[in-house]
Amino acid sequence: MTHINFRKLVTQKEVINILTNLVNEMGSSFCIKDISGKLLIGTDSKELVNKYPVKLLDEIIGWVMSDKKTETIASILSYLAQQQYEKKLLANELLDKYQEIDLFHDIFTKVTTSLNPKEVARLVIEEARKSIQSTSASILFLNNNTGQLEILWEDGQNNCSENSLIQVQRILSTIVKSGQGEIVNDVFSDPRFVDNQVNFHSFICVPLTTKKQVIGALVIISETPATYSTQDLKLLTILALQTAVAIEKAVLYEQNCNALHVAQEQTQQLQRTLYELQQTQTQLIQSEKMSSLGQLVAGVAHEINNPVNYVAGNLNYAKQYTQDLLNLLHLYQQYYPYPVSEIKDLIQNLDLEFIKQDLTNLLSSMHLGIERIRHLALSLRNFSRLEREEMKPVDIHEGIDNTLLILESKLKPNKRHQGIQIIKEYGKIFLIEGYANQLSQVFMNLIANAIDAIEGQEKPGIINICTGVISEDNFQQVIHSNSQLEKLLKIYTSAPKHQIIPSVVVFISDNGMGMDETVRSHLFEPFFTTKSTSKGTGLGLSISYQIIEKHGGILQCISQPGQGTAFWIEIPVQQTTLKSLELTHSPPYDVA
Numbered sequence: 001m002t003h004i005n006f007r008k009l010v011t012q013k014e015v016i017n018i019l020t021n022l023v024n025e026m027g028s029s030f031c032i033k034d035i036s037g038k039l040l041i042g043t044d045s046k047e048l049v050n051k052y053p054v055k056l057l058d059e060i061i062g063w064v065m066s067d068k069k070t071e072t073i074a075s076i077l078s079y080l081a082q083q084q085y086e087k088k089l090l091a092n093e094l095l096d097k098y099q100e101i102d103l104f105h106d107i108f109t110k111v112t113t114s115l116n117p118k119e120v121a122r123l124v125i126e127e128a129r130k131s132i133q134s135t136s137a138s139i140l141f142l143n144n145n146t147g148q149l150e151i152l153w154e155d156g157q158n159n160c161s162e163n164s165l166i167q168v169q170r171i172l173s174t175i176v177k178s179g180q181g182e183i184v185n186d187v188f189s190d191p192r193f194v195d196n197q198v199n200f201h202s203f204i205c206v207p208l209t210t211k212k213q214v215i216g217a218l219v220i221i222s223e224t225p226a227t228y229s230t231q232d233l234k235l236l237t238i239l240a241l242q243t244a245v246a247i248e249k250a251v252l253y254e255q256n257c258n259a260l261h262v263a264q265e266q267t268q269q270l271q272r273t274l275y276e277l278q279q280t281q282t283q284l285i286q287s288e289k290m291s292s293l294g295q296l297v298a299g300v301a302h303e304i305n306n307p308v309n310y311v312a313g314n315l316n317y318a319k320q321y322t323q324d325l326l327n328l329l330h331l332y333q334q335y336y337p338y339p340v341s342e343i344k345d346l347i348q349n350l351d352l353e354f355i356k357q358d359l360t361n362l363l364s365s366m367h368l369g370i371e372r373i374r375h376l377a378l379s380l381r382n383f384s385r386l387e388r389e390e391m392k393p394v395d396i397h398e399g400i401d402n403t404l405l406i407l408e409s410k411l412k413p414n415k416r417h418q419g420i421q422i423i424k425e426y427g428k429i430f431l432i433e434g435y436a437n438q439l440s441q442v443f444m445n446l447i448a449n450a451i452d453a454i455e456g457q458e459k460p461g462i463i464n465i466c467t468g469v470i471s472e473d474n475f476q477q478v479i480h481s482n483s484q485l486e487k488l489l490k491i492y493t494s495a496p497k498h499q500i501i502p503s504v505v506v507f508i509s510d511n512g513m514g515m516d517e518t519v520r521s522h523l524f525e526p527f528f529t530t531k532s533t534s535k536g537t538g539l540g541l542s543i544s545y546q547i548i549e550k551h552g553g554i555l556q557c558i559s560q561p562g563q564g565t566a567f568w569i570e571i572p573v574q575q576t577t578l579k580s581l582e583l584t585h586s587p588p589y590d591v592a
Helices: 006-010 013-026 071-112 117-131 157-167 169-178 230-335 341-350 352-383 396-406 436-454 475-481 483-489 517-521 540-550
Strands: 030-034 039-042 050-056 059-066 136-142 149-156 182-184 202-209 214-222 392-394 420-425 432-434 461-470 503-510 554-559 565-572
Touching: 006 013, 006 030, 006 039, 006 059, 006 071, 013 030, 013 071, 050 071, 059 071, 117 136, 117 149, 117 214, 117 230, 136 169, 136 230, 149 169, 149 214, 169 202, 169 214, 182 230, 202 230, 214 230, 230 352, 341 352, 392 436, 396 436, 396 461, 396 503, 432 436, 432 565, 436 461, 436 503, 436 540, 436 565, 540 554
Parallel strands: 420 461
Antiparallel strands: 030 039, 030 059, 050 059, 136 149, 136 214, 182 202, 202 214, 392 432, 461 503, 503 565, 554 565
16 A cells, blocks of 8 residues: 655645644644654644544544544545545556556567577566566467477576476466466466466466467466466566567577578588589580590501501611611722712712711601600500599609690690790609599690680790699798799789698699689689680580599689789699598589
């Protein structure tokens, strides 16, 4: 009950003036005492024999003592007390409303900024327990699949809510599905709880309802007897409305995040699948291409080798016969120094001495030419051989040199360029475990691309080929010890990535026109090419990337417009059997 201060009421200046004027008109004396008989106004005397109570809500709060009948004074004070009481009551109600509004504002601010359902539930329970007496509180979430209420968040003594709520699941479900909140101040006198052994005495249950459906409940529990009021129910109902909206928003956000995560995983899986399909397609095309090329080269090599072997075999006899004839001519000149005039004139016209000297050289050159043709045919056959090769020690320098031999004709000056200079700076490297012919194919693709990049420019073409062995500890040392490599890397914005295991590195660069980031980012895509259809299929670099990846290595391109292009190849020196070699390479380009 809201009390008033009776002493403060009767000692107000306005009240004293009213009472004084009234007594003067009545011509009487009076005094006012509080409920304990303590004098508040006037002077007590024996003449004041009349005693009239001052009441508030039928409760005596003071006395008016007078020598005459002065009930009017007691009535006026009772009326003023009633007014004071109502003002105070209204002020308290306004204060409560303000506190509720302030509470709702704080809760609304907190829950609307959280997108975690459990965090929202925790915040609401904390605020609810500040305003309403309880020993525990829970927010329950309705599982649409099972139809059961599940604890989203709970707070209280000894987690009493968990076991208790399980025991009264059916009763709470009925309240929740009704859509109306309910107060039960004494569960032991409620017939619905007769068969349930609960360890609490009172509770309030309010459904969490959105526009669409009931999604759960807000429950306040007290182990000791409590007298929950409709005001408490109203407060929880307002909280429940805000909570339901916030939780629904948080759940939707969580579902969207999960859906986005699933979509991202599916996208990544599709990217991997697409990449694998592109690799498979590329491998099939390359396999068919190499099969046809192998058959062609085998036939060409056979057709070349037959006449070459014939010429090479007869060339030895030609050298012997020529030497015999020269010996005979020498003896003839020695024993017949004065030939007839016709022979003498012919000797002078033919320049016999020059023929004798040059003929031997000519036959030696023919022999070198035949050996060169043999070596070229062998390189072509090895490069495109069809039989399945096994991993074995590979000499990188030999593979590069064989490739340069095959491409030698394209390096000479022609109408497309002024000639291309090959600058080789080979370091001391190990033999690596790999597939020699496949690595030769990589060198062929990269050097051929470098030649194509130089075509059409006015300045002389230069292709730099550097090699070395690097590891995590000596990467910078190798870069600085190789003058060409160090010079070229200074052109680019960043050094290439490298592995931590000992690896052989091959750096092939050209002084061509270079390329921008757009072209470079798609460089290893199957079928991507900047060349005309007649000059390229767009498979060379994609196949090269797969071959280096198959060897557990790295193939990167570094390029800028006007600064040329460089390819960084890095292959581990030692490898396990490919079947047990687990690679985690991602596609070298964006397949999205």
